[in-house]
Amino acid sequence: MADTTGTATPETLAVHGEDGVRRRDFINIAAVSFAGVGAVAVVLPLVSQMAPSADVLAESSTEIDVGSIEAGQAIKAVFRKQPLFVRRLTPAEISQADKVDASSLRDPQTLAERTKEGHLDMLVTMGVCTHLGCVPLGAAEGENRGEFGGYFCPCHGSHYDTAARIRKGPAPTNLVVPDYEFTSDTVIRVG
Amino acid sequence: MSFPWARQYEPKNGLTKFLDEKLPLPRLVYGAIGAGYPVPRNLSYMWNFGVLAGFCLVLQIVTGVVLAMHYAPNALVAFGTTEHIMRDVNWGWMMRYAHANGASFFFIVVYLHIFRGFFYSSYKAPREMIWLLGVVIFLLMMATAFMGYVLPWGQMSFWGAKVITGLFGAIPIVGEPIQVWLLGGFAPDNAALNRFFSLHFLLPFVIAGVVILHIWALHIPGSSNPTGVEIKTEADTVPFHPYYTAKDGFGLGIFLLLFCTMVFFLPNYLGHPDNYIEANPLSTPAHIVPEWYFWPFYAILRAFTVDFFFVPAKLMGVLAMFAAILVWFFLPWLDKSPVRSGHYRPLFRKFFWFGLIPTMAVLFYCGGAPAEEPFVMLSQLATAYYFLHFLVILPLVSSIEKPEPLPYSITEAVLGSDKKAVLGENTTPAV
Incomplete structure (x- = not known):
């Protein structure tokens, strides 16, 4: 093809148009853009396939009957394939948790903020240490409950108090309270 | 190769002549690791570890492909198939022990290779690119080893996966979605195990690709050497084959002696007993530690x-x-x-x-x-x-720092004198 930057003769005008833009430039940009959009469109499913699949998400809410838990007792349930601690606090544990000035804590929260109204004694938390994801001890009978009487993570020594708040050790935040609600007086639905 | 005195490949019979015209593979090998590759004459045993690392990569690929024939990456049966390999598959125990210890030896060899690079500043010009590619290989190795350790689906596998993917959860805001996306769930499970298997199979071949680039980049300036003085003349070099094929072969013998001692007499010495307990998402082992080759970085973490x-x-x-x-x-x-x-x-x-x-x-x-x-x-x-x-x-x-005086040439460092240095002849370094 002839030099395109030269003066516009009638002959070149037919090919280039009046503004000096070649048909070929347009086709080139259009084709590359189209291919680029196509490539991005292909990346989307490739990335998205890694996300949790429908059957994994289908397990994302769990119903638990908490009626049979006695004060001072805890159960380990499974929520999203992770341990979930449900503990009925004793009056002593509640007062121990309320005694602490929440604003002095690493992750300031009161027990009332971590439980549902009218169910101050029912502490529902993930059994996943917020440091690196180990399962803390303390839910089962006879396990080490740490210096603050709640949970203790043996991996890197995080101590949680009776409201499962971080008090000592490397964990950055309190044990996570998942979204849940009481569907009746004795049943909770988590997730 | 760059040195003008490098020997040229000469096909001798009809077959090699035919090959040389159509696909000069023998020429490539001759120039890369044969008599056509001049190498400094003073390389010590610290220069063995590149070849040994290459050997380890091949060892891991061969044993790994064999193990994949008997293993099933499904959370329900993964632990069982690993035991099936150990107990039922003919020579399965040997393949698995060779693969598990092979990973450790791969890291030993690569750490010594890096250590050599640190001491002799092998990363300096003109070899920066070799070094950069080497670091990339090391990162790929770490990813591969981590995912491989998850596959037997024991307690350490599971909790290792949980802790390491938990690291991404530390990133503000996007961390948790990334963690869930990497695992394909809220905790390590079948989805994670499957993708780790897929990537653990793929990455060694990616490593092999980067290793080819690493060697390619090496062959432009040629190997460094213990004096750090660049090659000046042909007298400073010997052909790779037979000199260093022999030296590397001897090193390989020592390596295999140690490797076989571990595989046959201490196969679980570098492992953790907890990994012979099937993964249990509800119970954490009392003491989670990664494999030994991650310890320095785990300490920093x-x-x-x-x-x-x-x-x-x-x-x-x-x-x-x-x-x-x-x-x-x-x-x-x-x-x-x-x-x-x-x-x-x-x-x-x-x-x-x-x-x-x-x-x-x-x-x-x-x-x-x-x-x-x-x-x-x-x-x-x-x-x-x-x-x-x-x-x-x-x-x-x-x-x-005031450096000590360098020898005039590699030859002088080896023989005590170099005729060219004595004569004061000005030889231009071949690059």
Whole structure:
């Protein structure tokens, strides 16, 4: 093809148009853009396939009957394939948790903020240490409950108090309270 | 290759002539690792580890492909098929022990290879690209080894996967979605196990690709050597074959002796008994430790226990752990001394043997120890010194140090004199 930057003769005008833009430039940009959009469109499913699949998400809410838990007792349930601690606090544990000035804590929260109204004694938390994801001890009978009487993570020594708040050790935040609600007086639905 | 005196490949019979015209593969091999590749005549045994690392890669691919024939990456049966390999498959125990210990030996060899690079400053011009590609290979190796360790689906597999993917959760805002996306669920499960298997199969071939680039980049300037003086004349070199094929072959023999001792007599010495318990998402082993080859970096991860201004301790640990390796990418420009070999750098040598090496040893030990005092404090001191070494000491030393006199040439270093040096003949270095 002839030099395109030269003066516009009638002959070149037919090919280039009046503004000096070649048909070929347009086709080139259009084709590359189209291919680029196509490539991005292909990346989307490739990335998205890694996300949790429908059957994994289908397990994302769990119903638990908490009626049979006695004060001072805890159960380990499974929520999203992770341990979930449900503990009925004793009056002593509640007062121990309320005694602490929440604003002095690493992750300031009161027990009332971590439980549902009218169910101050029912502490529902993930059994996943917020440091690196180990399962803390303390839910089962006879396990080490740490210096603050709640949970203790043996991996890197995080101590949680009776409201499962971080008090000592490397964990950055309190044990996570998942979204849940009481569907009746004795049943909770988590997730 | 670049040296004008490199021997040229000459096909001798009809078949090799035919091949040389259609697909000059023998010519490539001859020039790359044969008599057509001139190598410094003074290479020590520290120069064996590249070839040994290549051997380990092949060993891992061969044993790994065999294991994949008997293993099923499904959370329900993965642990069972691993035991099936150990008990039922003919020679399965040997394949698995060779693969598991092969990973450890791969890291031993690569750590020695890197250590050689540190001491002899192999990363300096004109070999920066070889070094950068080497760091990439090391990162790929770490990813591959981590995912491979998850596959037997024992307790350490599971909790290792949980802790390491939990590191991404430390990233603010996007961390948790990334963690869930990496695992394909809220905790390691079938989805994670499947993708780890797929990637564990793929990555060794990616490594092989980068290794080819690494060797290609090496063949442009040619190997460094213990004096760090560049090759000047043909007298400074010997052909790779038979000189270094023999030397590497001897090294390989020693390597195999040690390797077979481990595989046949101490196959579980470097492993963890907890990994013979099937993965249980509801119970954490009392003492989670990664494989030994991650200990120094694990120690750095755990060294951060207090928040640093607005950056939480957990994120600091993660950043520091990655930075500990990423800093290697900048080595060629941090160490500005024109002298390569540590043998001629008195000050550098002191900081190397009495600073960096003890620091690495402390980090290594602390990474495998429980997270309690004094190990936390030791990790913190060692982590601080580690970064100090690369970011402050190396640049400083290279500017104030007075290097010892270098030999005129490799030949002089080997024979005590070089005729050309005596005559004062000015030979231009071939590049």
